[in-house]
Amino acid sequence: MSVLISLRDIRKEYLMGEGENSIVTQALRGVSFSINEGDYVAIIGQSGSGKSTLMHILGFLDSPSTGDYVFDSRNTTVYEEDELADIRSEKVGFVFQAFNLLPRTTAIDNVRLPLIYQGVPFFEQKQRAEEALKRVGLGDRMSHKPNELSGGQQQRVAIARALITNPKLILADEPTGNLDTQASHEIIELFRKLNAEGKTIILVTHEVDIARSAKRIITLRDGQVLSDVLN
Amino acid sequence: MTNKSRSLMTMLGIIIGVSAVIIIVSAGGGAQSLIYNQIQSLGTNLVGVLPGKGGDNGPPAAVLGVVITTLKYEDAVAMVTGPNAIQHLTAISAYARGQEQVSYFNKSVNVPFFGVMAQYPKVIDQKIDLGRFLNAQEEKNLSKVVVLGSKVRADLFGLEDPIGKTIRVGNEKFHVIGVFQPKGVVGFQNLDNQVFIPVSTAQKIMLGENYVGIIRGKVDSDENVDQVIADMQRTLRIRHHIKNPDDDDFTVVSANQALMTIQNITNIIKFVLAAVAAISLLVGGIGIMNVMLVSVTERTREIGLRKAIGAKPFHIRNQFLIEAAFVTTCGGMIGIVFGMLITFIIALVIRSMGYYWDLSFSITAIVVGVLVCQVIGIIFGYYPASKASKLPAIEALRYE
Numbered sequence: 001m002s003v004l005i006s007l008r009d010i011r012k013e014y015l016m017g018e019g020e021n022s023i024v025t026q027a028l029r030g031v032s033f034s035i036n037e038g039d040y041v042a043i044i045g046q047s048g049s050g051k052s053t054l055m056h057i058l059g060f061l062d063s064p065s066t067g068d069y070v071f072d073s074r075n076t077t078v079y080e081e082d083e084l085a086d087i088r089s090e091k092v093g094f095v096f097q098a099f100n101l102l103p104r105t106t107a108i109d110n111v112r113l114p115l116i117y118q119g120v121p122f123f124e125q126k127q128r129a130e131e132a133l134k135r136v137g138l139g140d141r142m143s144h145k146p147n148e149l150s151g152g153q154q155q156r157v158a159i160a161r162a163l164i165t166n167p168k169l170i171l172a173d174e175p176t177g178n179l180d181t182q183a184s185h186e187i188i189e190l191f192r193k194l195n196a197e198g199k200t201i202i203l204v205t206h207e208v209d210i211a212r213s214a215k216r217i218i219t220l221r222d223g224q225v226l227s228d229v230l231n
Numbered sequence: 232m233t234n235k236s237r238s239l240m241t242m243l244g245i246i247i248g249v250s251a252v253i254i255i256v257s258a259g260g261g262a263q264s265l266i267y268n269q270i271q272s273l274g275t276n277l278v279g280v281l282p283g284k285g286g287d288n289g290p291p292a293a294v295l296g297v298v299i300t301t302l303k304y305e306d307a308v309a310m311v312t313g314p315n316a317i318q319h320l321t322a323i324s325a326y327a328r329g330q331e332q333v334s335y336f337n338k339s340v341n342v343p344f345f346g347v348m349a350q351y352p353k354v355i356d357q358k359i360d361l362g363r364f365l366n367a368q369e370e371k372n373l374s375k376v377v378v379l380g381s382k383v384r385a386d387l388f389g390l391e392d393p394i395g396k397t398i399r400v401g402n403e404k405f406h407v408i409g410v411f412q413p414k415g416v417v418g419f420q421n422l423d424n425q426v427f428i429p430v431s432t433a434q435k436i437m438l439g440e441n442y443v444g445i446i447r448g449k450v451d452s453d454e455n456v457d458q459v460i461a462d463m464q465r466t467l468r469i470r471h472h473i474k475n476p477d478d479d480d481f482t483v484v485s486a487n488q489a490l491m492t493i494q495n496i497t498n499i500i501k502f503v504l505a506a507v508a509a510i511s512l513l514v515g516g517i518g519i520m521n522v523m524l525v526s527v528t529e530r531t532r533e534i535g536l537r538k539a540i541g542a543k544p545f546h547i548r549n550q551f552l553i554e555a556a557f558v559t560t561c562g563g564m565i566g567i568v569f570g571m572l573i574t575f576i577i578a579l580v581i582r583s584m585g586y587y588w589d590l591s592f593s594i595t596a597i598v599v600g601v602l603v604c605q606v607i608g609i610i611f612g613y614y615p616a617s618k619a620s621k622l623p624a625i626e627a628l629r630y631e
Contacts (some may be wrong), residue, residue: 089541117541
């Protein structure tokens, strides 16, 4: 099993306010850990623990202030926006709490969106989108629009979208936050299944029982790692 | 595009701008053809003498309605008789015009009257239907005889024979000696709805004037028009005692010159109006830019999402640019169709009034119009699109 992610002393500061009234907020104060391919990790913490910031950095939506982020053997710390966009496009699949599907668009068109940005030919887009939807159990709902799908089904569409580029990493931010218990279980089951098939998954949450579905739990508090244990 | 009716509202500026340009250019062309046709209908090989000196490129003041009293009936006579008679001039008539109540028993119409000379029908090429036209005696002798236009005859007499009957023109009694065949609208005048009396009668009895408003002459062929014009000028200078051409108190024009002058004037008007309409296109473009800025703000989350799943700044920028160009192009096409429709309706209306109206659409103008709309979309959409493309992904995702 090879190392996919290596974080070394990651720190992130924000400047809040303007001019004389500005304050420096330290969101992350030296986070270090490694994640191997095939791992299933939950990052847990209360609001203000820095877990959202950490997730943004892990997902290349933001860069650390200091520290190193080595991903797939490449030091991505100094990447510019264009290179970050490349990695997001090819290596990472996002699943958000609020699903974030395009509203007046069918499931299959939502799923193939990342492939459009990669310049993949149209037929291949359609084909791979169908496969991804079947993989998450929505083969019969491909032409439905989000308002015709339940919360759980929408999140599954989002997961299919995250899978379609065959990313190295699936990053899920409170994926069950907007779902009822039943749908939550379905989604957690799906993640388990995907991990069993070899996908590396990082789950960020503030709920302990959701975190317990993972194989390893990293707890954050006040911008630092409090504990890092196998489950 | 999120909201269909909002897109339609945005397009409104472009639609109005494009329609306006199409209507002005086509209607302008139609108007030009109408005027051209009216002047031509006076007849080719026609020369006109107007009182007052015209400017170099502009019409003489008399055309615009200013009354100048330097032209006389005797000037016209001198051009065709006597020692200074002009070669190649086959017919001539002076005109003294007015408007009067013309009545026969209980029927009455209010129409223009022309005081003209005996050769008038040959100048304008109008043909007699019943009876005869005035003769040279009547022209000079203040005779109270009248020739009716075909519509006046119908209005006053119906199917009754009018020859020899007495009608009133104003307060005077006139004998009807002839009726013209229908001729229609010539030189902006409906010749069928007028009456014709001797010029001397018109001047002395009806109008109390000793000048005429215009003199028209017919030249035997195109190639002699310039010579006739020169001869007329010479004759008038002698009669009016003018030594220096700069002191002319008249203007002699050929139908062609009049056409060219009118063409120049109407072209200028057309371009100015079209430019004004084009400005409204600009305003439409600004409207598009504003709506797009709002749209970008509203779709911030969507932009953040797209970036998160791999969209690069140019992807986002192009997405919004295409949307802007699409809106403007749609607006442009709707505007073109609408503009063509209005132009068509205008043509129908004017034609039903009996005028000639050229209806034509230039394919180049339409293609250029659509291209211009796309360019406007891209230019005015660029700033919002560029703004959208620069939104950092996280802020966009955090935006509520």
